[in-house]
Amino acid sequence: MQLQHPDERTFYESLAVDDALSVKRLAAAIQDGHYESVRAQPKGKPLQLPRPTDPSYLYTAEPRDVIDTDTLLLDIDLGFEVIRRQRIRLARIDAPDRTTPEGAAGRRFVREQLAVARSIVVKTVKTDLHGRYVAHVFYAFNNRGIESTFLKGRYLNQELIDKGYANPV
Structure with missing residues (x-):
């Protein structure tokens, strides 16, 4: 499979690392033209992430810390009274470093939202190269x-894009 443009290669490398894609899933993203659909997105209009609908790997969670805009520390309820503290990386987004003004603002937004949330649900995808679970929140x-939270609640990953705190990858 050949990519036509160096930016396209960089895009897919980032996507593969951030979402911990298997070779098969990366090939499917390339064949589906994911790069072109992101590039074709009108300026000024945030990209709409496809909202997950498969209820596999859903867990309730309690926030412990917001490391940065796209990395959370959560206590995840695995069922049968088993709670696991886990670092989570938000899927399909990339946010500025927390030491930048933009990164600090995004981190503050996530903290404020999760602090008042009564129900938090995590849908895990897989682990990334740093051992964090990649997830939709x-x-x-x-x-x-x-x-109900999974199907009708707010989708944090998309909200961060909509509000300009993160970029889609």
Whole structure:
């Protein structure tokens, strides 16, 4: 499989690392023309991430720390009274470093949202090269339960793009 442009190669390398894609999933993204769809996105209009709908690997969570805009420390309920503290990397986004003004603002936004959320649900994808789980995070301000929060709650990954705190990858 050949890529036509050096920027395209960089895009797919970043996507593969950030989302911990297998060779098969990376090939599918290339064949689907994911790079072209991101490039074709109109200026000024944030990219809409495809919201996950498969209910596999869903867990409730409690926030412990916001490391930076796209990295969280959560206590994840694995069921049967088993809680695991885990570092989570938000899937499909990249945010500025927390030492920058933009990164600090994004981190503050995430802290404020998760501090008042009554229900937080994590959908894990897989682990990245740093041992963090790559995940989609959903939350609600009322206690909706895991299924309802996943299907109808706020999608943190997309909100960060919409508000300009993160970029899609």
